[in-house]
Amino acid sequence: MKKYLTLLFALVFLAGTSCTHAPDTETTPLADPEADREALMKLASEDWDANALTGNMEANVDFYTDDAVRIQDGMILRGKEEIRTVLTDEIRPGFKTASIENTVDDIRISGDLATVWGEFLGSWANQEYGDTLWTKAAWVGICQRQEDGSWKMVYTMATELRE
DSSP states (O other): HHHHHHHHHHHHHHHHTTTTOOOTTTTTTOHHHHHHHHHHHIIIIIHHHHHTTTTOHHHHHHEEEEEEEEEEEEEEEEEHHHHHHHHOOOSSSSSSEEEEEEEEEEEEEEETEEEEEEEEEOOOEEETTEEEEEEEEEEEEEEEEOSOEEEEEEEEEEOOOOO
């Protein structure tokens, strides 16, 4: 009896492993860790900063999934539409973005999810008086790989840092 159980387990194991197949690379791109890191770096800092400097925050809204959550300035923004309202409205009335720099400190990838965190330093110039506001913050984002292999933000959270 013991011999038959062992044989049964071996057959079930072999049947299970033989039914698995490689992912369909036409619909699901294979992961490339270095390319993923570069794409996440570009999303979280390079592209974000370039869009913010040109005032194109609508492009940054597109970095989020439709059901994303963003926590900032004491607000919980649920969904891309709420995020759009805050990012595209004039955040600091009378001020224009003068400088912005997101520095990515760490990226950790696990399958189709990634955690990215870093620091932010930005300044805004008052258009009438010339005064400058500076903000230093830390942020963390959880990103999810999309069906086309690109990455989008699912959760983000930022907090202002004390000097």
